[in-house]
Amino acid sequence: MEAKAYLKDVRIAPRKVQIVLDLIRGKDVELAAGILKNTPKRACEYLEKLLKSAVANAETNHQMDKSKLYISQCYVTAGSHMLKRVMPRGKGSANRILKRTSHITLCVAEKE
Numbered sequence: 001m002e003a004k005a006y007l008k009d010v011r012i013a014p015r016k017v018q019i020v021l022d023l024i025r026g027k028d029v030e031l032a033a034g035i036l037k038n039t040p041k042r043a044c045e046y047l048e049k050l051l052k053s054a055v056a057n058a059e060t061n062h063q064m065d066k067s068k069l070y071i072s073q074c075y076v077t078a079g080s081h082m083l084k085r086v087m088p089r090g091k092g093s094a095n096r097i098l099k100r101t102s103h104i105t106l107c108v109a110e111k112e
Helices: 014-024 029-038 043-062
Strands: 002-010 069-088 094-110
Touching: 002 043, 002 069, 014 029, 014 043, 014 069, 014 094, 029 043, 029 069, 043 069, 043 094
Parallel strands: none
Antiparallel strands: 002 094, 069 094
16 A cells, blocks of 8 residues: 655756655655655655655554654656746847746555
């Protein structure tokens, strides 16, 4: 049995979130929370909140024991929205900047 939590349309690029997700994949929930607390990345604040939500879903909806939980799956996909901005360049031209969004999914499961 797995408990899932989703975070949609977060205003951070997926490649920045992926770095932090690789750190916590497969770890115990308490260890993952410690890693997120001490890692100096902006994605950590979103992932901490998401991890708490997944653990609460597991305890409330599936009656799982919090001490036996680990992160079974975590992944990020590109969001549907992209904010388009313009950066002025030389000789009157301009470059387009795409501010990307992310959909983050985190699954926790109980160890046997």
